[in-house]
Amino acid sequence: MNIESLAKPSVLTQPVYEPGKPIEYVARELGLDPAGIIKLASNENPFGPSPLAVEAATRALAQGALYPDGGCYELRQRLAAFHGLGADQFVVGNGSNELIELLGHVFLGPGDEVVMANPAFVVYKLVTRLFGAKPVEVPLRNWTHDLPAMAAAVTPRTKLVCVCSPNNPTGTANSAAELIQFVRSLPEHVVVVIDEAYVEYLENPPDLKPLIREGRNLICLRTFSKIYGLASLRVGYGYAGPSLCTLLNRVRQPFNVNAIGLAAALAALSDAKFAQGCAEETRAGMAFIEAQLGLLRLESVPSRANFVLVKVGSGEACFRGLQKAGVIVRPVASYGLPGWIRVTIGSRTDNGRFLAALKQWLGQASDLG
Numbered sequence: 001m002n003i004e005s006l007a008k009p010s011v012l013t014q015p016v017y018e019p020g021k022p023i024e025y026v027a028r029e030l031g032l033d034p035a036g037i038i039k040l041a042s043n044e045n046p047f048g049p050s051p052l053a054v055e056a057a058t059r060a061l062a063q064g065a066l067y068p069d070g071g072c073y074e075l076r077q078r079l080a081a082f083h084g085l086g087a088d089q090f091v092v093g094n095g096s097n098e099l100i101e102l103l104g105h106v107f108l109g110p111g112d113e114v115v116m117a118n119p120a121f122v123v124y125k126l127v128t129r130l131f132g133a134k135p136v137e138v139p140l141r142n143w144t145h146d147l148p149a150m151a152a153a154v155t156p157r158t159k160l161v162c163v164c165s166p167n168n169p170t171g172t173a174n175s176a177a178e179l180i181q182f183v184r185s186l187p188e189h190v191v192v193v194i195d196e197a198y199v200e201y202l203e204n205p206p207d208l209k210p211l212i213r214e215g216r217n218l219i220c221l222r223t224f225s226k227i228y229g230l231a232s233l234r235v236g237y238g239y240a241g242p243s244l245c246t247l248l249n250r251v252r253q254p255f256n257v258n259a260i261g262l263a264a265a266l267a268a269l270s271d272a273k274f275a276q277g278c279a280e281e282t283r284a285g286m287a288f289i290e291a292q293l294g295l296l297r298l299e300s301v302p303s304r305a306n307f308v309l310v311k312v313g314s315g316e317a318c319f320r321g322l323q324k325a326g327v328i329v330r331p332v333a334s335y336g337l338p339g340w341i342r343v344t345i346g347s348r349t350d351n352g353r354f355l356a357a358l359k360q361w362l363g364q365a366s367d368l369g
């Protein structure tokens with residue numbers, strides 16, 4: 001008997017998530033020196049974590065024999081002070097990805113529907129399918145979530161509505177007023193998930209806490225993987241009403257977040273100056289790259305996150321060409337955009353290298369006719 005015949009049907013149709021390629025992998029594949037490769041494929045922070053976070057993580061490693069604080073008590077206390085909410089209004093996950101999966105555990109089963117934008121962060125769709133539920137995808141309008149159309153897509157079967165703002169892969173964001181009106185307009189049987197993975201890059205991030213305080217079925221997801229530069233340590237969190245947090249805690253594994261990540265996250269949160277500096281440097285890098293793309297007459301989507309979509313003709317060919325020059329970007333055919341790449345804004349040097357590699361590839365591509 002083959003093993004597949006024993007698996008749940010929802011697993012058999014599930015694609016494996018395609019992550020951006022690690023530097024070492026690309027170096028081996030192409031015979032390049034890993035030190036000369038830059039990765040602008042997964043929207044990580046090119047400035048790394050705050051030195052305070054590195055110090056705290058190193059200290060925590062010495063206590064590696066002990067299980068971590070399973071309730072993430074200290075981090076929840078600190079997040080409560082940071083956001084002005086109660087510590088019981090936070091749930092911490094192994095990256096915000098895990099929280100999306102926990103939402104599936106709590107709310108989704110066969111026959112349920114999840115409303116999401118297309119394209120938006122692919123994990124909403126993967127988790128929906130994993131639990132046998134149906135993704136209801138609503139096309140973007142002007143590259144941005146079409147919130148009225150998403151509200152219209154809600155049916156009695158809708159369990160979750162996912163909004164990614166700023167959105168991955170487009171970098172576009174909805175205004176606070178739009179988001180607030182949208183959440184208030186939805187029926188009570190729906191839980192809204194607002195994914196704020198890139199919210200710290202916005203100059204004026206929306207404050208959605210009033211919606212939580214007024215008891216709406218809403219959870220906002222945040223991560224330490226982006227502006228806080230801790231992607232490898234896997235810490236994300238959600239803030240919501242206490243009852244929603246309790247439901248998510250019921251389906252969480254006992255020690256889902258490791259102690260090194262917890263220590264680093266605490267320290268990162270206390271270094272607001274570092275995060276602020278990263279946001280400013282990224283905005284300057286974005287302005288520079290957008291201007292340069294304009295000079296190259298390449299279309300890009302005006303982005304408010306730490307990455308930008310660029311129309312290059314063939315995303316896959318561009319990805320391969322740039323990879324040979326040691327620059328890893330993300331082709332986005334899997335998001336339905338085969339003609340585009342998604343590029344993370346890097347340090348000044350990274351951005352210069354990306355543009356030089358892109359120009360060289362464009363030259364070669366035009367030579368080939």
Ligand SMILES: Cc1ncc(COP(=O)(O)O)c(C=O)c1O
Pocket residue numbers: 042043094095096097098121164167168195197198222223224225231234235236
């Ligand atoms: C929109 C969005 N949400 C969530 C995540 C997951 O982040 P993590 O699991 O590292 O916290 C990502 C990662 O790329 C993302 O782009």
